Structure formats: C-alpha cells, structure tokens
C-alpha cells in the first residue's frame with residue numbers, strides 16, 4: 001500500500017485528480033470505478049475544472065459505480081444515479097451509455113446483481129476509486145461481509161444509515177438496503193485509489209493501516225491487493241502519525 005499524506009481535503013482532491021488524469025492521458029479508453037459520498041466530490045470538481053481549463057476529453061472513458069440504494073428511483077435527488085449526474089456526468093463528455101450504476105429498482109434484484117457483475121467482468125476496471133466508511137465499509141460492504149462476495153444485495157448497518165441520514169429528511173427515509181459491488185468485485189480492479197479526509201475517518205484509517213486483516217473491517221481486504229494507493233489528509237492520518 002502506498003500512502004500519500006496531504007495537508008487537507010483540497011490537496012487530497014487535487015492529488016487524486018492528477019492521479020486519474022495521468023492514467024486517462026496514458027490510456028484514454030480507461031475504465032474507472034467510481035464512488036459516491038462527500039469524499040470524492042472534490043476530486044470530481046477537479047476533473048470538471050480540468051475539462052473547463054484544458055478541454056480534457058473523457059469521451060472514451062467508461063465508468064462503473066460501486067453501489068446504489070434499493071428502492072430509490074434514479075430521479076430521486078438522494079439516489080447515487082442523481083449524485084453522479086449532478087456532481088460529475090453532466091459536466092463531462094462521457095457518453096451516457098458508457099456509465100454504469102446498479103439499478104436499485106430492478107424487478108429482479110438478484111438478476112440485476114449478476115448482470116452488474118458481468119459488466120464488471122466484461123469491461124474490467126482499471127482504477128477503482130474508494131472512500132471509506134467510519135466502520136471500515138467500502139462500497140456498501142458492511143462489517144462481516146465475506147471477502148468472497150461479488151455484487152450483492154446488502155442490508156445497511158444502522159450506523160451507516162445514521163451517517164448518511166444527513167442527506168435525507170430523517171433516518172427513516174434512508175433506504176435499508178443497497179446493491180453493492182462485493183469485496184471480490186472490487187479486488188478484480190487493476191488498481192485501487194482510496195481517499196480519506198477528516199478526523200471522522202481517523203479511527204478507520206488507523207485500523208486499516210494497522211495491517212490486521214479481518215472481515216469485521218471490510219477495507220482490510222485491500223491488503224491482499226497489489227496496487228493500492230491511499231491519499232489521506234493530515235486529519236485522517238492524525239492517529240497514525
């Protein structure tokens with residue numbers, strides 16, 4: 001695991017954007033695995049800025065998102081479909097047909113999981129961007145999830161729903177389930193870029209960097225992956241350093 005320590009959120013976002021833009025320049029037909037949440041928002045702003053300033057084209061890039069809530073229509077402002085459209089897709093030139101997210105409204109959710117995993121297998125993710133939950137989740141793989149799971153239906157931990165309630169009117173409105181790439185799906189990526197910012201992530205980052213591998217702490221599976229880069233700011237690394 002390569003750790004890049006940066007002073008703050010802005011620097012984390014800039015370094016992450018440089019990292020991805022370099023990859024896209026080397027390989028314009030890159031397949032990017034993308035995440036939602038507050039963490040990658042700054043990275044997405046930097047990518048948009050780069051397009052505005054330098055006209056960078058993403059038209060041959062494919063994107064595959066980690067997860068989506070079950071039961072929220074794509075048009076709901078809290079769906080991850082909406083998050084990605086608002087915060088990234090509508091500002092770039094990625095053709096809509098090249099961006100994939102799980103369909104949390106599929107009539108047959110099991111079938112949808114299998115369909116999604118086959119997209120991951122067919123496209124092959126070159127770089128997967130990850131945030132980390134305060135309980136160590138990646139995607140929506142909550143503590144206790146088998147490292148062998150591929151894309152599946154997951155029940156969100158109460159603590160995750162509490163943390164994500166900030167985007168909803170109340171915790172009752174936060175969906176109880178999601179479709180998420182599994183740990184095994186994430187591990188198929190050629191390279192992984194994990195971002196962490198702020199004191200709220202310090203305990204999770206500390207546990208990740210302790211090196212102990214356990215299904216009780218999903219992000220620890222990344223120790224089995226040969227190409228992981230972590231860009232974390234001083235606050236996220238404050239227990240470690």
Ligand SMILES: N[C@@H]1[C@@H](O)[C@H](O)[C@@H](COP(=O)(O)O)O[C@@H]1O
Nearest residue numbers: 035037038039131132133139140
């Ligand atoms: N499913 C997402 C994750 O992909 C994300 O990494 C995590 C942290 O979110 P944030 O970046 O807002 O702290 O929580 C969410 O529940």
